[in-house]
Amino acid sequence: MSLYVHVPFCAGACDYCDFYSVAVKGEDSRLDRFVDVLLAEGERLFKTYKPESIPTLYIGGGTPSVLGAAGIGRLLAGLSGLIAAFAPPPQEITVEANPESCDEAFLAAARSGGVTRLSLGVQTFHEPSRRAVRRIGGAAAGRLALAAEYFPGALSVDLISGLPFQDEKVLLEDIAAVLSFAPVHVSLYALTLDAETTLAAPLPSGDEADSLWLYGRDALEKAGYGQYEVSNFSLDGKESRHNIRYWRMRNWLALGPAASATIINDETGNGLRYTIPPDVDRWLAAGGSGGCGGCGFSEDGGYRPLIEELDKVSLIKETILMGFRYIEGPDESLFFHRFGRSIEDFIPKTIAAWRSRGLFRKDRCALTKAGILLLNPFLVGAFDELDASL
Secondary structure (H helix, E strand, C coil), X not given: CEEEEEECEECCCCCCCCCXXXXXXXXXXXXXXXXXXXXXXXHHHHHHHCCCCCCEEEEEECCHHHHHXXXXXXXXXXXXXXXXXXXXXXXXXXXXXXXXXXXXXXHHHHHHCCCCEEEEEEECCCHHHHHHCCCCCCCHHHXXXXXXXXXXXCEEEEEEECCCCCCHHHHHHHHHHHHCCCCCEEEEEECCCCCCCCCCCXXXXXXXXXXXXXXHHHHHHHCCCEXXXXXXXXXXXXXXXXXXXXXXXXXXXXXXXXXXEEEEECCCCEEEEEECCCCHHHXXXXXXXXXXXXXXXXXXXXXXXEEEEECHHHHHHHHHHHHCCECCCCCHHHHHHHHCCCHHHHCHHHHHHHHHCCCECCCCCCECHHHHCCHHHHHHHHHHHHHHHC
């Protein structure tokens, strides 16, 4: 089982972000308390599920770098100790950071704490675009240089396309600036917003935004970064192992407010998902006072993780939904082991139709590079076929 840790704090709220977080400024006692409670919850979690291995650990958010050097050092040391009691060290440890809180002390603490991969959320260097979505921090280039120094050959950078005031020239400048620091991995996300979000500036039209993202994709591929998932590009062998486990529906545990875990019984093809409610203050208040499915919420406070039973049909759909995001497609052998039939046995008509159009690979169960651009209509057809037959 992999492990995801959600750090639900940020220095500010960006308009495009729908991940749970709360804003913190300066010294906030909740940051130290968070590490204490999280490690106590982690101890109970591992005793409950007894993982034989933790192949990957991902600390995301929110913004983990707001914990500071001391906080991330304590968190990493504590998690390392907990994992060592059950399993070998993870093969990959990723920590997310944002430029405004990713100083040299934090980077040094992350590296000495065993982090093997740093994911830096730059998004854009273009100030009008940053201001239009309330993205704080303006020292991205300097912090990116520091991150590249501390994590050579292990740096990932996030960018966003389709922002206000962004055209092909601006996006290309962002990509060129990022690539000058030699990251091994770049995520290029197309901007998506909640229907109720109002920005200070107009967005590109749908067609313009699509064209802009394709322009960015082509620039990354020309620079040697291969697309291995809908929004992710890397140098050969530098893909995110943790995220691949999500896309291929391998098991993962989770810690922290709003974090969600998925645990599947490979023999029966069903499983469960627990989601820790997104309320950091109540989570902190309840922490350390009792078990609830291993997640450590107080029994008398009424604050429990949401437990969902995942039946076989739901898991088949989710495996298809997630697996076809990945350029290599779902894990076919694992799928057959869990569900007793191949993917093509479940959706033969959809696959045949897409293969006849050159949008589905002949050598494996995966969409082609052109097909992955049309993932949503593929999934609609696949789910319609599943609903008619299951």
